[in-house]
Amino acid sequence: MQKILFLLSAILLFSCETEFEINADWKELMVVHGILDQSKGEQFVRINKAFLGEQDALIMASISDSSNFNPSDLLVRLIKMRKMTSSSINYELLDSIDLVDTIMPKNYGEFYTDDNIIYKTSDTNFLRADKEYLLKIINTSSSNIVTSRTKLIDNINVTTSFPSFYRLGFYNGGEFTSTSINWSHASNAQIYQLQMLVRYRNDSAGAIANIQEFEWILPILPFNGNQEISQVIGGQQFFSKLELEINKNINNGENPDYERKVIGVDIQISAATQDLYTYMQINEPISGISQQRPTFTNIDNGIGIFTSRYNHYIDNLQLSEATHQGLSVELSDLNFIP
Incomplete structure (x- = not known):
């Protein structure tokens, strides 16, 4: 339904007198895609790396380590919250669950041909329409923390x-x-x-x-x-x-x-939420002369989308x-x- 794998390609600039090295020191950038849907039991979150490197982009894309984090390095936690009062900016943390990694087959393509690593909930009754949810991802090897939160859509x-x-x-x-x-x-x-x-x-x-x-x-x-x-x-x-x-x-x-x-x-x-609608619009195929695409993310310290829908x-x-x-x-x- 959406493309959830990102590739940041290397670009080499040359001049007749000077060679430029544009690949700076590596910096972790987490790409997150999660859509909570309380009409379903299990919930899934996709977590990948965005990367820039020295090799050919297609070669890097075919390597699982270029796109996947080691699951043993990631703590992926979904936290149930509610506002202290209707007008308050403070939240009470009610409960939390840790998502577990699983394998989901993918179609053959230019990206790595191993199976996809997806993180899923183990509790199928964790979502409640009147609560908000905070997604917190900690890379225990780098201490990098990525967060996002969303409200749920009530029953149709x-x-x-x-x-x-x-x-x-x-x-x-x-x-x-x-x-x-x-x-x-x-x-x-x-x-x-x-x-x-x-x-x-x-x-x-x-x-x-x-x-x-x-x-x-x-x-x-x-x-x-x-x-x-x-x-x-x-x-x-x-x-x-x-x-x-x-x-x-x-x-x-x-x-x-x-x-x-x-x-x-x-x-x-x-x-679906406004965030998901905005994300869908921005990622539609570009048909005009200008090939520049605006960016949208609601992930703090990362990129991607964490939101909700209901079916x-x-x-x-x-x-x-x-x-x-x-x-x-x-x-x-x-x-x-x-």
């Missing part, structure tokens, strides 16, 4: 009712319709995004049915002050996305003669009969059956 309260007979409607009476998913604003959230996982079945006479699925990520909704948030999902957009994804699969070898039917839709509503899941929603009928009409060339 979906106000749209989903009884067992509920059906997603995108078509009715020969016309496209829309569906709205509504929820209440969650404390400390500044952006929202809805994502759909759509599953459809391929059927063919004499063959075993197979299930395909695709993700549809809708645009980000910045919080505008309204306490009720609404995501409108247009029927024509839903049909167009379905057609696009199935044609992709056909171009990749899926039998175009299959009979098809949508068999379920999962919805994920995500909320709410609504599983296995079904389409209305009218929508199935509409698919068989509007996407008849893809053999949808009502």
